[in-house]
Amino acid sequence: MKEAIWEKKGSLAEQLWNTGKLDFPIYDMHGHMGPAYGIYFQNCMPADMVAHMKRIGIKHLVFSHHETLTGFKPNPEVVEICREYPEHLRMYAGIIPQRTEEIKRDLALFDSWKPYAVGLKILPIYHNHKLSDKEYDYALSFADERALPVLIHTWGNAPECGIYETLCKYPNAKFFLAHCCFGAWEYAERCVKETHNNVWLELTAVPGERGIIEKLVGMVGSEKILFGTDLPWFDEYQAVGGVLSADITEDDMRNILYRNVENILGKDW
Numbered sequence: 001m002k003e004a005i006w007e008k009k010g011s012l013a014e015q016l017w018n019t020g021k022l023d024f025p026i027y028d029m030h031g032h033m034g035p036a037y038g039i040y041f042q043n044c045m046p047a048d049m050v051a052h053m054k055r056i057g058i059k060h061l062v063f064s065h066h067e068t069l070t071g072f073k074p075n076p077e078v079v080e081i082c083r084e085y086p087e088h089l090r091m092y093a094g095i096i097p098q099r100t101e102e103i104k105r106d107l108a109l110f111d112s113w114k115p116y117a118v119g120l121k122i123l124p125i126y127h128n129h130k131l132s133d134k135e136y137d138y139a140l141s142f143a144d145e146r147a148l149p150v151l152i153h154t155w156g157n158a159p160e161c162g163i164y165e166t167l168c169k170y171p172n173a174k175f176f177l178a179h180c181c182f183g184a185w186e187y188a189e190r191c192v193k194e195t196h197n198n199v200w201l202e203l204t205a206v207p208g209e210r211g212i213i214e215k216l217v218g219m220v221g222s223e224k225i226l227f228g229t230d231l232p233w234f235d236e237y238q239a240v241g242g243v244l245s246a247d248i249t250e251d252d253m254r255n256i257l258y259r260n261v262e263n264i265l266g267k268d269w
């Protein structure tokens with residue numbers, strides 16, 4: 001019988017299976033926080049999330065609070081949550097296109113939120129917009145001037161959301177395409193390869209699909225893929241397991257789980 005991947009001596013999969021951790025820090029670049037839609041989440045409050053991160057060795061989770069994205073919890077309140085867990089929590093400032101005054105107010109404060117705020121989170125479809133709509137111009141120009149990360153929600157309908165055209169307009173911002181334009185893989189590839197070398201694919205939801213990580217690594221290279229989970233929607237053990245079970249090299253796995261982020265943001269952030 002073929003040896004199971006976690007039985008392979010000295011492999012990263014064996015290390016996680018036997019010790020519950022890896023010998024390097026993991027960065028989870030896509031999280032949320034708090035209740036949403038009456039769904040039961042086992043770990044959605046800050047203390048529980050941080051305890052969970054410590055179990056598997058997540059150095060930083062970069063999240064956007066569910067209630068910020070729905071408009072009820074302003075970004076400045078989320079900064080205060082991060083301050084309570086300065087070692088572990090980092091945030092994306094949530095951008096709601098309908099709230100133009102709030103966007104300006106928050107971005108005027110953004111520099112004072114370092115090191116907690118590392119970038120912006122944009123969900124065009126949830127907010128009934130395309131990324132190319134003018135309501136995002138101010139925030140995207142702000143990110144472009146400062147070369148900030150911008151995590152953009154994408155799915156298979158990304159081609160209809162003005163994603164590619166907008167990426168072309170901002171050569172300095174660092175765009176992370178959440179869910180890798182799930183299903184529209186060729187479009188995701190184009191977004192990475194035909195822009196300004198400033199676009200990465202973020203893996204949330206992909207590790208649950210067998211064979212897609214391999215496909216994406218083949219298309220864009222592991223240097224262009226970042227790890228994320230949507231915690232508390234998905235569990236980091238499941239997602240890390242998906243990466244370690246993929247038929248890619250251990251160098252690829254390391255790129256995805258930590259090296260790429262350290263190349264983008266450094267080791268100390």
Ligand SMILES: [Zn+2]
Nearest residue numbers: 030031032230
């Ligand atoms: Zn998300």
